[in-house]
Amino acid sequence: MTKVETVLGSMNGMNGLSRGNTFIRHLDPRAMLITAMAFIVVVTSFGKYDILGLLPLVIYPVSLMALGNVSFRSIGKKLVYVSPFAIVIGIFNPLFDNQILVQIGDVGISGGWVSFGAIMIKFVLTVSVALILVALSGFEEICHALVKLKVPKVFVSQLLFMHRYIYVMADEASRMVRAHTLRSFKRRGMKISVFCSIISQLLLRTLDRAHRIHTAMVSRGFAGEIPVMHGLKAAPGDVAFVLLWSAFFVLARLYNLPQWLGFFVMEGLT
């Protein structure tokens, strides 16, 4: 399988990954989108050493994955795949910030390691929520939500159009790469000159295809704008979803819940 096919398969698998007819899949995509944005803003607003305060927020992605039957493994795999940038930038923190911040018995943990931990937790939370959004709502529903949220129609049409043709173009690219692989025996990778001519051929095919698509669209009455369906209607359940989760995010941001829990338990034990 070529890399193109692998990427395409993963993308296809992600869209509406959620299985079953659960209520969470019927939520208004606007509710999902707004709650996801509120979640990300709250997560990123935590201080750089505040690992503990971030932990209760794990409940949100975990609940969504459980309710929507989204496989933990598939989200985890994606997280591992995209983690290098956050790790590469974050790993400098322990080098530059050596002051001991936490003392556990004889072991002192420096501020740099704590802030690195916070970066990684923030990374896992924000990235998983973005992936869960597509898995639960599906890309087309998110685009409908964007239209309702007053995002310019030209941009939403572009998103839908591109999403539709990614599969077609990637299929074309995949065939070209396979043809090259079959003719290049054991040579690993692609020479830059070969790459340039493959890409250029692909571009020419793309332009021809765009021309054919345009002709087909015009013959079916296209006059410059792709109609987008507006079938969304917010139900009380959608409003409650946004409000309750947002209230929880604010609560988790205002009060260090794990710290309180820890004290309660320890007080109870002693």
Add this chain to the structure above:
Amino acid sequence: MHMADALITPVVGGTMWAVTASLTVYCAHKVKEDLDERKVPLMGVLGAFIFAAQMINFTIPATGSSGHLGGGMILAILLGPHAAFLVMASILTVQALFFADGGLLALGCNIFNLGFFPCFLAYPFIYRKIAGDDPTKARLITGATLASIIALQLGAFGVVLETIASNISELPFSTFVLLMQPIHLAIGIVEGLVTAAVITFVWNARPEILRMAHERITGDFSMKKVLAGLAIVAVLTGGIFSWFASAHPDGLEWAMFHTSGAEELEPGANAAYEVLAGVQEKTAFMPDYGFRETASGGDEGEEAEESWPAVNAGTTTAGLVGGFLTLLLAGLIGFTLKHIGRTRETITGA
């Protein structure tokens, strides 16, 4: 080179979102104004082309590593700055949603770094100036290569500035610049060469495509308007966000002190939260939560003045126990919800 949500603050992310959103609205307006309906399918399919092209890797000579196309300059050359910006924004949105490249809050930063610089700076001021109205092959190659290199350099510098302004990474400005710029110079040269090769190929095979693109992209491009608009949006949003950030540490923290009745907390203690001011003060690991003291009527004012590092064995142990229990609870909630869902499915199925 995608920025990640984990490395930026809401102030930086929000400001860049506002800037990018206004640019998107402006570009959508311009594209609609063009009334060239041929562009709609062309934009969609070219976006898909860049996406597909990015999935093909090539070997970078003498390094053993591999690279892929960025594509911003190719789009700008074929579509013009406004349509190219929208296509780039759509590519990055799909990448953020499907592949978790970057993130939703960092999307504004990413679209700006990878869309604004090639489309609104490198294309009109480098490529068009060099290529001219009646381009030759040599001019096309020089223009495309130089514009790609400079666009990528500016994009990488954007990443540095956004990261430094967020103050989450400890990397000093100079180290980060020295780390990012040379790597992206190398990547930029390769990107530039690939862009030039693709443009030359199209020029040789189908010169009318480039000619038509050049003619279609009319000269009514007003950079002054774009820059003035952007500056206003950036100053307004940045100003509003940072006003919140400095007046009320980070808004929510301020509210917490008020709800817990600790009004005597001096404004000076809030300096640690002045994110935009770049004050790199450290808050305690579990700041402001001396639960025992508060419960027994301890002095909050004194507690707030407790200087860093607040290494307190009791607090740390409670934190570790609480953290562990919270994660356990989250897992339990997930397990229960999943179990309930399965039971319901079985019942419905039966």
